[in-house]
Amino acid sequence: MGTWYLDADLAESPMYKPPERIKHRLPLAVVPSSVAAATSRLFSPLVLKSGLRLNDRTWVPAMVPWRATAEGLVTNEVLDWYGRFAKGEPGAIVCEATGIRDVPSGPLLRIGHDRFMPGLERLVQRVREQSGGRTRLFIQLIDFLRLRRRPSSERFFRSFLVLRAEHRAILSEMTGDESWADPDRRSDSRVREQLAALSDEQHVEVLDARELEALRFGARERVHDEHLPHIRDLPQTLPSLFRAAASRAKAAGFDGVELHFAHAYTMSSFLSATNDRRDGYGGDRPGRVRLPLEVYRAVRAGVGSEYSVGCRFLCDEVIETGSHVADAMWFAQRFAEEGMDFLSLSTGGKFDDAKQPKVGEAAYPYTGKSGFECMPTAIADQRGPHGRNVAKQARVRRAIRQAGHTTPVVVCGGINRFDQAEGYLQAGVGDLIGAARQTLADPDWFKKLRLGRGAEQRRCVYSNYCEGLDQRHKQVTCQLWDRRQLSEPHIGLSADGKRRLTAPPWPERSSSG
């Protein structure tokens, strides 16, 4: 295991720590010969309903690397990132969560306007070139609601809090001074100052739950904020936004799209059991799945039946009041009967249990228990990080099969060994093997396995160093290689010049002759 390079600020990342802290070693890996690999299910092809053929069942799920411009455009660093994955020739790569709106979203890729097309076309071309046309490329389409950074207490009370009569009433009760309730005697600005000076405990008494959240975490919109016109109108606006984005993806040459219905974002929030909208787009399961289905139908109408459209959603939100595996089984049946080409399963990753961010930072949906289940680390409970959610994912797939559908299912979470992946496929747990961090640690690992050179695999140690970078919107790299061969000519370096941005090349010819 290499040295762990944790910058001081990364080491301080507020991540969930399971109560039982067992440090799990990497399990022994069975390395197949090239003949065993060639006859395995992992390296057998799979044809989607659209007719698209994947050369094998290896799948790189979406990972945001924070390499786009501040305007959401493809950069050379984005091209290098995907080109490097493509060199490992996986069956499919899903390009990172890409914003469907034409609004500023920081250095996150965007596809909400035609000006993004030339960059996206170059991205498709790079993946084709680097994989020799072997790898299929999907793009993940995302919508998200507004999330503010956590404000200082002073700023919150001065600028953000919408002052209500109740605030004045509670203040006067608390202080025994009736003048606080009277706007003629105490100006709004005096009330704001007084509120800011209260203790944390007193803030609990004065503010309602959403105001308290806005103070402590930063204000976050919910899909059930129907009093806000842009939220109320989401069922009218989103289908056409997703449809336009998918049509651009098709025109740019992507092999398909993955609708992001997972984690902490808008569409996942519609599916969530916490969605209590009253307009027919929330409440029971048919209400919650309604908009995701309408989005899918709009996209399908835009791209036609011979284009691949799937979605990523959660087998379990892992929050108490959220959707669980029984909901996911039911949603999966609906998605399958609508004709989706694939269903990719993830777990957790919600804002609901995220840790409090520092002042000036935004809440990050992978810092609570649900985040841990999404990207489990080597320090975990008895169950460890490897495939800890595949039993739930298997139940979702079984429900799809029981309903008579053959829709392929992508399983994911702590998969980093051939025998493990092959075992899941043989046992019918899934149809495609997703490996995100393992492929970041070693973009060539699938190819190494295929060529019978699995002993050369660099294995992810599930430290979540990469995740800490993601959390701070820093260029994502892996601790196992980002300080290696820094003197190599023409390599891209991180903004601070300390880390290489893509994995060192694999000297493919050295031992194969």
Ligand SMILES: Cc1cc2nc3c(=O)[nH]c(=O)nc-3n(C[C@H](O)[C@H](O)[C@H](O)COP(=O)(O)O)c2cc1C
């Ligand atoms: C740096 C980083 C960025 C990620 N970005 C996305 C994303 O854009 N969309 C998404 O659905 N999942 C994202 N994920 C989650 C992964 O796709 C995957 O579900 C998760 O890492 C668990 O799989 P693994 O154990 O194989 O890493 C990200 C993960 C990492 C480490």
Ligand code: SF4
């Ligand atoms: S990919 Fe991420 S979790 Fe895996 S070893 Fe590298 S930095 Fe650690």
